[in-house]
Amino acid sequence: MYFLGLAADYDGTITEDRRxxxxTLAALRRLKETGRRLVLVTGRELPAILSLLPDPRLFDRIVAENGAVLHDPATGAERLLAPPPSERLLRLLQARGVQPVAVGRCILATWEPHQNAVLDAIHESGLELQISFNKGAVMVLPSGVNKATGLKAALDELQVSAANFVGVGDxxxxxxxxxxxxxxxxVANALPVVRRDADLPxxxxxGAGIVELAGRIIAEDAALAPEEKHGPWLGHDRQGRPVHLRPGQGSTLVLGRSGAGKSTLAKALTERMAERQLEFCVVDPEGDYLELENAVGIGSxxxxxxxxxxxxxxxxxxxxVVVNTQALPIxxxxxxxxxxxxxAAHLRARTGRPHWxxxxxxxxxxxxxxHPLPALLDQDLGATILVTYMPDALAHSALATxxxxxxxxxxAAALIREVSGLLGREAPPCPAAGPGEALCWRPGAD
Known part of the structure; x- marks a missing residue:
């Protein structure tokens, strides 16, 4: 299982009429039954959203007040992720005739067209606050507090990577x-800019969109992962199209004779993983990754x-992490x-990490x-890069992944032909690779 959970907005996303x-409820329950986590992310105050939910415990966490309040429905625990509202700001808003003003644990909220009066009051107060909009609602919170920071706090508690969560909103x-x-x-009723930027419109x-999405997560899982987010960029093909590694769909075999640049390529891929905040673990038997940036080394x-x-x-x-095994016998x-x-496989199943x-x-x-080889190689080697100059010396069960x-x-061409023979497949056409080029072949897709 690649996607480990769903984070969903409430108003306009899970429901159109408050309930x-x-x-929709049945679809979310089916998703939860697969072992995935559910997080509700809403601008509503916590008491209001709890009164609307038929079963709050369906959600592993509820992020309320636009990211300022975190609630665990199973225990009733509540954590404030921002300071309480400023009484001075509230007085300034009242003096400007801003009505109504909702006061939450951390949030102040009103409605358009009061946004300019709110900005004036914030300026006069001298406080470091920000305004967020939600289809006419005007919400005031400390700078840097939003649904993303609230979701991060929720996923930190759940110990799940955000990269392995699907989000849906409007x-x-x-x-x-x-x-x-x-x-x-x-969802289909989302604002045009939200649909434009979505990976999955x-x-x-x-609610009908949630039913659709839950079904697709269960049926498609890793196939929903956008390559540009999850798979490090390998380069461009000769037609100029980007080529990415694909997570959750088996391993990648990097081949090259000694000095051909295979480890250099693997190191470049780890740098691209780090750029996308994808976590990796390298097993390094020859000290080739000692100077790798964005990694903690262990062993020498x-x-x-x-x-x-x-x-x-x-x-x-x-x-x-780079695990240097030079000091160990084979x-x-x-x-x-x-x-x-x-x-690592158990950790991935629970948290999504390490991603590669x-x-x-x-x-x-x-x-x-x-003999024996590690069991369940086909599962454990998902999102794994195997680097070698001797494909014939690699276990067939590893090659099969x-x-x-x-x-x-x-x-390069000879190595691909060698691998195709080891896999019992017909060798694909192999053009000559020019300077700075690599040959890529997807077995089964030729």
Whole structure:
């Protein structure tokens, strides 16, 4: 399972008339039954939204007041993510005749056309506040507090990566949290700018759109992930089209003889992962990734990596890890890798992290003829880059997980033909690769 949850706005998204329709509720329950998490993200005050929900415990967290209040329906716990409203600002608004003014735990809210009076009052107060709009509503919160920051706090509590969440909304104040999610959906009744920027414009309006989206998440899962968000950019093909690695659809095999640039390519891919805030773990048996930026290194030529420390690091949000196994003999490298692979697979299933694994000299870790090999390789090697110069020395069960082959150097075409033979497939046509080019082949899609 690639997408681990859904974050949804309420008014105009889950419902059009304040109450959730039975088909919408049933669709959300089906989604929850798959093991996914549900987070409600709303501009409403918490008591108001709780009074409208038929079953608040359906949601793992509720983000209220446009990101300022976080609630756990299972325990009743409530956490303020912003300071309470300014009494001075409230007096200034009243002096300007702004009515009505709703006062929440953290938010002040009114309606258009009072936005200019609100701006004047904020200016006079000298406070660092911001205005957010929601289809006529005018909401005032401290600068930097919005639905995206509220969702981040919710996902930090749930220990789930935002990249593995789908977001859905309809209005201006949904933009921030939709951009933070791994896939942004917009219901059919959403504002044009929200639909324009969405990764997935839905055909259904409000609750019908939620029914549609829940069904697609269950049926399509990783296929909904936009490549430009989840797959590091590999380059452009000769027609100028971007080529990305694809998450959740098997592994990528990077091939090249010694000195051809395969490790250089793998390092460039990790830099692109970091740019997209995708977390990675590299198993480095030769010290090729020692100077890798945006990563914490563990182990060296003299000191073997500590397995417990490696697992602790990869479990931390926002941390990329390079595990240097130079100091270990081959057999111990394989044992460390087996443990790391299975722990990473369990962590991915629960949190979505690490988003990518990079296994350099993969033939050392998963060699042909090694018994036993780690179980469930087809599942554990999803979103994994296998780097080797000896494809024939790689276990066939590892080769069977490959969905993209990338070959570099003068022997790129020969390496792809070799892999096609190892997989029992007809060799694809292989043009000569020019300077700065790589040959790419997707087995099964030729």
């Amino acid at each position: 959730m329709a039975p088909p 209005a201006e104040n949904d933009h921030a949290f939709l951009r933070a999610c791994g896939c942004a959906a917009a 839905l055909a259904g309006s409000a 030529l003299a000191a073997p990596p500590n397995a417990t420390e490696a697992l602790r690091l990869i479990s931390q949000a926002g941390v990329n 057999e111990q490298r394989q044992g460390l890798f087996d443990n790391l692979l299975h722990q 694994l990079v296994l350099d000299e993969a033939h050392q870790l998963l060699p042909a003829g090694r 490959v969905r993209l082959v990338v070959a570099v150097g003068a022997e």
